[in-house]
Amino acid sequence: MPVARPEPQEPRVIAHLDLDCFYVQVEQRRNPALKGQPTAVVQYNDWKGGGLIAVSYEARKFGVKRSMRGDEAKNVCPGINLVQVPVSRDKADLNVYRNAGSEVLVVAILSTKGKCERASMDEVYLDLTDAAKEMLLESPPESSESIFDEATKSNILDLPSDVGEREENVKAWLCRADANYQDKLLACGAILVAQLRVKVLEETQFTCSAGIAHNKMLAKLVSGMHKPAQQTVVPSSSVQDFLASLPVKKMKQLGGKLGSSLQGDLGVETVGDLLGFTEEKLQEYYGVNTGTWLWKTARGISGEEVEDRLLPKSHGCGKTFPGPKALKNHSSVKSWLDKLCEELSERIQSDLSCNKRVAQTLTLHARASKENESNSVKKFPSKSCPLRYGTGKIQEDAMKLFESGLHDFWGSRNAGWSITSLSVTASKIFDIPSGTNSILKYIKGPSSDASSAILDSSSTPELTPLVDNNLYMTPVHEQCEPSSINEECGNSISAKQCRSIEGKGVPKKLSKVQGTGSILKFLSQSQPAQHEKRNFDGLICSHQGPESSSGASEAEQHGRDNINTAVVHSSGSGNTWMLNVEDIDPAVVGELPLEIQREIQGWIHPSKQATPKKRGSTISSYFSPAGR
Template identity: 60%
Template sequence: MTEGPTQGKADLNIYRNAGSEVVSILARKGRCERASIDEVYLDLTDSAEAMLRETPPESLESINEEARKSHILGLKSEDANDAQENASKWLRRSDANHQDKLLACGALIVAELRMEVLKEAQFTCSAGVAHNKLGGKLGTSLQTDLGVNTVGDLLKFSEEKLQERFGINTGTWLWNNARGINGEEVQGRLLPKSHGAGKSFPGPRALKTIASVQHWLNQLCDELNERICFDLDQNKRIAHTLTVYASAYKSCDSESYKKFPSKSCPLRYGTAKIQEDAFNLFQAGLREYIGSPGVKTLGHHHNGWGITSLSVSASKIVAIPSVSLMFICL
């Protein structure tokens, strides 16, 4: 029998490392920007332009099977075989404009990368190709949920409607894109800007005692310390700020709108130090949340509050200066 992880939450380190392995393969063809643990933006502009100059799709005798599986927005087919044949014809169109030819090159490059990822890392991955970051999975969601085929089709939706469906930030971003407001470029970021660890405690699983909160903070801080020490060892980067976040409720709450305040402090390396600082930050946030700055929050009782999520993060990560420095992660 295999013994599972003892920290009571999913261990994402293997998943995170796998994502880094995939990104290293994708980066062979262009600038990568990590968007999340398993998503990345890849700027294929230079590679697509080079392919269009040297081996344009229209000059190819055939299209590989992986590329023929491409779903091309607006291209309709009767069945799977018909879809692959139509995709092959679309990718090799000699009368396509320059932008569509670049998309075709991008689709061929992505198909090649997906096969390389499968061969070298034994992972499958999905991808979307577009002229900007609007493409990919979000593009499919827009077509399915809103019946949108082009960015211009978004003009009929209010900013509030888009925010309701896709969240405040993405909704506003889509609203701006529909009006031609998008200056984003792929930033060329292979390493994350911060590290974090968190866990949710919904409904009856809400944490209602200081002791239970401290237990989970210790678990999360242990995971965070492992990640920042790995980053320090592998990438020679140091994190400078520790932040504690929480979501909470009050049993008799006349201020339901009030959010649990996040708290930050300088980050000290070492599990015990991070745990101590995180616990102090949480207590400061709790005192502010319950509106009793002078109340001691130590103990096993609670005053009608519950914690529904906890997370800790390490941010302001910078490369170690050229001067030789030594840090010990305990």
């Protein structure tokens, strides 16, 4: 359910940019013969010619729709070109589109001063407030000799759009000297966006549409109003009338059940109809948050900020296995899961090397149905666990998650289930703070140059980052002294070791860890009795792998080495917590050797490092696509 955000007092200029039938454009650029032709992109599927996922405007004229089957499209539009989505590992591979989408982001961010948010593969929000203000001061539209061509093609919500001298009207609107301050800012925004769209076209060959308004909601709402390759402006004076007649279902967030409920339960057909309800009344029906959100939405109010984010918050890949394709045994599930995990691993690996980001959580989703039980109520539960890097590990963990989910779903019965979809997702992705050093530096000594090589994936096929919250440690097999590695556990501390530790202060087994010179060494070394008073027994790397049917001891049974999660154990309460590194008592660190302290401070308080994301001057310094 949507929630209202406090809105900034000052008027903002927000733009929403939307690539027109994006997948098609990507294919048209790859094969220019397709330009101007009725074209659609299909996800290959031997069933009825596959499913359409993007349709060119030429094909739309024939009534071709997304969600049609390839065969259907051929029927209504015999001349249509159907292009298939690339396939790898027997599943659709969307990387070419992801990467093309980031090209646009690059252009946007290079040519825009304000914040830039990747809303999806083919959508961007921009906060142009500052740029518009600046323009208003330095080269306001009214003083411009010639208003930029593209800008004069804007659609202004207030203005009639069909009259012959439309462009003259638009020009007049953009330059109105008697406009209020907000409209003037919007006019500047419209010019900036027009320029940006031209630039995007020049540099990527992609056309896009845009909405320019005072908030995200309105910008998004109108960016699709005039397509393709056009932009629409929402002056604040036109908001009321515009919303009054707008069907509720057209509003973002109201396209689904909430919108249906408004219609069915409250008899609200248009956004204007919502005005007949008090905020309290709406809250009664839909709760405080959503009630307020609805009340504000009806008035065109939205405080949502444009976030400064260019990269996705998660990576996922999945596949469905409809009908007869359903998976009915472990080995078929395993082989598909392996493929999905391979792709996922590639993508997070690429995110790591390109963007210096690590993912912390692995989640498995599945859909299942039961034989003979037509409408089984029960759903296959999602399961997640800390994400361990390495294709093999991800595959192994994903399979465990599946087994665990299957157990919840199916109990201990053997057969009779069937899986109709599988997906794996990597989420909770964090930037590696720029000052971060690898733990290897300490393993091999300060003179080692291993730390600089740590993020250079060209030297190592697969990095294995260890993440305990914001603390970044990276052991790499090839770079460690063989002798310093615990054979059984690879580069990690075993769950068994951790268990043996719990509640017993610094354990004997830890000596092995200390021998490798991990950060544990420094933290635990500095832990005489006084730290116990602070409820710190030690900083322990422990495993929190997927729980499986047999419960907590399972990890032990399988000798699941791990790593990812740091926990702090309190002898006082007997409790164990996930460690938020920022919670470490500075006094603990204060007892370390000075040289080490300086390093660790950077790890422990990465946020206080004051390393604002600087935008460099080259494209690659701004952004590197995460795919492939």
